[in-house]
Amino acid sequence: MIISHTVGATLFVFITKNIVNARKLEKEILRLDRLNMVGQMAANVAHEIRNPLTSVRGYLQRMQMKNNYCISKEHCDLMLDELDRTNLIITEYLLLAKEKVSHREVRCLNSIINTLYPLLYTNATAANSSIRLFLEDISTLYLDENEIRQLLLNLVNNGLDAMPSGGTILIRTYINQNKVVLSVSDQGTGIPPKLIEKLGTPFFTTKTEGTGLGLPICYRIAFRHNASIVAETGPQGTTFAVNFSLPTN
Numbered sequence: 001m002i003i004s005h006t007v008g009a010t011l012f013v014f015i016t017k018n019i020v021n022a023r024k025l026e027k028e029i030l031r032l033d034r035l036n037m038v039g040q041m042a043a044n045v046a047h048e049i050r051n052p053l054t055s056v057r058g059y060l061q062r063m064q065m066k067n068n069y070c071i072s073k074e075h076c077d078l079m080l081d082e083l084d085r086t087n088l089i090i091t092e093y094l095l096l097a098k099e100k101v102s103h104r105e106v107r108c109l110n111s112i113i114n115t116l117y118p119l120l121y122t123n124a125t126a127a128n129s130s131i132r133l134f135l136e137d138i139s140t141l142y143l144d145e146n147e148i149r150q151l152l153l154n155l156v157n158n159g160l161d162a163m164p165s166g167g168t169i170l171i172r173t174y175i176n177q178n179k180v181v182l183s184v185s186d187q188g189t190g191i192p193p194k195l196i197e198k199l200g201t202p203f204f205t206t207k208t209e210g211t212g213l214g215l216p217i218c219y220r221i222a223f224r225h226n227a228s229i230v231a232e233t234g235p236q237g238t239t240f241a242v243n244f245s246l247p248t249n
């Protein structure tokens, strides 16, 4: 193809302008991406610290209602634990320019559940519901205790939100086909089929007060533990089962 000198020059200017515009656009997209990420991280932090803060508020409110400002050692320890957890989460997220590293150690899943039980019980009582534990003999796993607490708390809170008052949450641990399973079942009305594929999508929520980060965090924690999460739902309720592989020697 022959292009005259003037037409060629015009074409060159045109292409150069387009390249400059494309670069500008690229930079703008990158800037917006970063802004978006900052926004997502801020919402993530807010979500994570709201759970422990709500618990501490619950304890303080109970004291205020009873007009009894004496505090038992057990409740004091629980509140301090929750505040420490808040602090830890903030510190971790402030450091989070890159993916957080899990601190996994050989732990007993049942012990973590038992330690968290008073908190779960308090949340369930506040929602006029109850919690039952059915913990079988299971082998130890490589777990990040803080992350497993977050996972369990998020699943139980979702179960409590899904149930009318008077319902029961069942937390089970058992072995199934070479996997250690942690399951959380509720007696809610289930998840509508059209919403199932959206589970775990960041910011997907059907709650006015929800941030829609609870399940994405659970899926991320499961992923870090090489575990999978399977949800089974129906009109009788929903079960989220977290399947951990047994450690190989």
Ligand SMILES: Nc1ncnc2c1ncn2[C@@H]1O[C@H](COP(=O)(O)OP(=O)(O)OP(=O)(O)O)[C@@H](O)[C@H]1O
Residues within 6 Å of the ligand: 047, 154, 158, 159, 162, 186, 188, 190, 191, 199, 200, 204, 205, 206, 207, 209, 210, 211, 212, 213, 214, 215, 216, 238
């Ligand atoms: N056990 C459950 N029963 C019924 N619906 C559920 C259950 N768990 C999750 N969902 C649905 O999935 C959505 C997303 O859950 P997710 O935990 O990610 O966010 P959220 O609970 O809405 O808000 P957040 O956890 O940030 O407070 C919920 O809004 C709800 O519609």
Ligand SMILES: [Mg+2]
Residues within 6 Å of the ligand: 154, 157, 158, 210, 213, 214, 215
């Ligand atoms: Mg939730």
